[in-house]
Amino acid sequence: MTRTPAQRLAGLAHRAARTGLPSDVRHDMAERVLDLLGNSLAAVPTDVATAISATTRSWGGTPQATVIGSAERLPAPSAALVNGTLAHSLDFDDTHLPSILHPTASVLPAALAVAESVGATGRAMLDAATIGTEITCRLGMAGYDPVAKNSIFFDRGLHATSLCGTVGAAVAAGMLYGLDEDQLTSVIGIACSMGSGIIEANRTGGTVKRVHCGWAAHAGVVAADLARNGMTGPATALEGRFGFLTAFCGDNADVTQLTHDLGTRWESQLLFIKPYPCNHFTHAGIDAALRLRALGTDPGSITALTLGVPAPAIRTIGEPHEAKARPQSGYHAAFSGPFTIAAALVGGGGLGLSHTDFTDAAVHSPRRLALAARVRVVEDDQCTRIFPHQFPAVLTAELADGTVLTERVEHNRGGPENPLTHTEITTKFRTNAARTLSRSETDRIATLTGDLPRSADLNGLTAALRRPGHR
Structure with missing residues (x-):
């Protein structure tokens, strides 16, 4: 039987x-x-x-x-x-x-x-x-x-x-x-x-x-x-x-x-x-922003940021743009592509971002809001092809001197292909x-x-x- x-x-x-x-x-x-x-x-x-x-x-x-x-x-x-x-x-x-x-x-x-x-x-x-x-x-x-x-x-x-x-x-x-x-x-x-x-x-x-x-x-x-x-x-x-x-x-x-x-x-x-206390769709963008930061990129020199993500993620972390660029609260900020990029470039704690980056006070930071307003969230075809086996992203920063920097993250930090170490988990x-x-x-x-x-x-x-x- x-x-x-x-x-x-x-x-x-x-x-x-x-x-x-x-x-x-x-x-x-x-x-x-x-x-x-x-x-x-x-x-x-x-x-x-x-x-x-x-x-x-x-x-x-x-x-x-x-x-x-x-x-x-x-x-x-x-x-x-x-x-x-x-x-x-x-x-x-x-x-x-x-x-x-x-x-x-x-x-x-x-x-x-x-x-x-x-x-x-x-x-x-x-x-x-x-x-x-x-x-x-x-x-x-x-x-x-x-x-x-x-x-x-x-x-x-x-x-x-x-x-x-x-x-x-x-x-x-x-x-x-x-x-x-x-x-x-x-x-x-x-x-x-x-x-x-x-x-x-x-x-x-x-x-x-x-x-x-x-x-x-x-x-x-x-x-x-x-x-x-x-x-x-x-x-x-x-x-x-x-x-x-x-x-x-x-x-x-x-x-x-x-x-x-x-x-x-x-x-x-x-x-x-x-690794970060926010919506998982935002994580690869955060990883990319942290890479730019590690390169010594001055947030004040950034004139524009383009965050490419899978098409299905846009409605969660990118729309409507006005609300995502100026989240109402710390909770809303955790679902914002623009704000999490800004937080990764200027904030940080824990493994790169921590709960202190998503308080109601943090969402009113003029420096973060100014950066978030420069972020445009768009579909990236390669990211869409990979989704949802990963939640990838590509971040492009345009600097005041004309330099263009791009970081693509196809394997989320913390996943099987890019795992956290025991020390990082601890x-x-x-x-x-x-x-x-x-x-x-x-x-x-x-x-x-x-x-x-x-x-x-x-x-x-x-x-x-x-x-x-x-x-």
């Missing part, structure tokens, strides 16, 4: 839970844990964090798992909700291309919460997170249209990250709960009914998008808990007539992406770690965590995270993430 995609994915998860994954895979996931913890700690002071913490605190329940950057421990589903919201709040989480998913912000908070609640080893948590991330990415690829070069989910107004992330989070949680293969199949079937997220907030505003990964993590833990207690889900939940892909993507979904080369080809190894973590913790506290967390592949449990790490007196 032919096994369904859900059954085959559950089989992979069950095998990984029993036999473990290679050490290099675990090491890679440990670095993603460090990245996520830094992103989450940086988000602790935000209004969104306050709102989600107050909500979950009012629910009460048995303390099972740590809330990052707080003294609180909450039931595992609630901790996953808070931590997933923190992880995604600043748009600094990792990205899978070409699906344009942010997988670990949903999967890791679920895995961390359940691992702490059951006393799992660091190895088991990393393995579960890897498989959950793999399933999330494969679902995203099943909903990717290679002809249109776009996500079918996004074209329908759906947030693929939260929908696919719910299923991946559920499988990760189910592995840590010790579920068997049939139960893991049910976990997938249950989770397919629980994911949610629309992206209208990207267009007209609102902070709800920041909770999408938290909700996916929460729903994933609940789905696994339901299966653990006897609830079942359909084995055909992914590809069936009324299943996940048909419901969300219609007839254009590619079901083969779910299981092609399963266990030998790892989508989860193709994630991009963001620098990003420390820059983020410094918004909440002391240097000695961040050093301890970095050490404990690096030790996860050898850890008997997560107790040391979770204790280091708690802050006495903070709620």
Whole structure:
């Protein structure tokens, strides 16, 4: 009898839970844990964090798992909700291309919460997170249209990250709960009914998008808990007539992406770690601007800048020009090609740009605004051909003495072809965590995270993430 995609994915998860994954895979996931913890700690002071913490605190329940950057421990589903919201709040989480998913912000908070609640080893948590991330990415690829070069989910107004992330989070949680293969199949079937997220907030505003990964993590833990207690889900939940892909993507979904080369080809190894806290479409332009800066280019001598990008990126980071050249707030600045180019030429911190470059005060800097006004965002044919496997850019600067300088960036910094070093990932973590913790506290967390592949449990790490007196 032919096994369904859900059954085959559950089989992979069950095998990984029993036999473990290679050490290099675990090491890679440990670095993603460090990245996520830094992103989450940086988000602790935000209004969104306050709102989600107050909500979950009012629910009460048995303390099972740590809330990052707080003294609180909450039931595992609630901790996953808070931590997933923190992880995604600043748009600094990792990205899978070409699906344009942010997988670990949903999967890791679920895995961390359940691992702490059951006393799992660091190895088991990393393995579960890897498989959950793999399933999330494969679902995203099943909903990717290679002809249109776009996500079918996004074209329908759906947030693929939260929908696919719910299923991946559920499988990760189910592995840590010790579920068997049939139960893991049910976990997938249950989770397919629980994911949610629309992206209208990207267009007209609102902070709800920041909770999408938290909700996916929460729903994933609940789905696994339901299966653990006897609830079942359909084995055909992914590809069936009324299943996940048909419901969300219609007839254009590619079901083969779910299981092609399963266990030998790892989508989860193709994630991009963001070096800059802004929209990913802006990153190659930032890289190019930083190269110009490294050459000693005087920003005051620049008379015009042309930023060539893939055609689909223009509406996000280039239009309308007036609004992008003079962003309303720090949040809007993170989605502006002109402003990020200006910030890279005159600002900087962390790995080139930091959160201080995207404050409401920074967007009113006369020097940055003057430079941003000189930036024209246009389509570059070569960039369009490469997109969305990379988010490339070409930046041309015209100087007052007639010199023309051009920098083309085809492989984003932080991706598989141009990865961040361990030192750079740690620098990003420390820059983020410094918004909440002391240097000695961040050093301890970095050490404990690096030790996860050898850890008997997560107790040391979770204790280091708690802050006495903070709620």
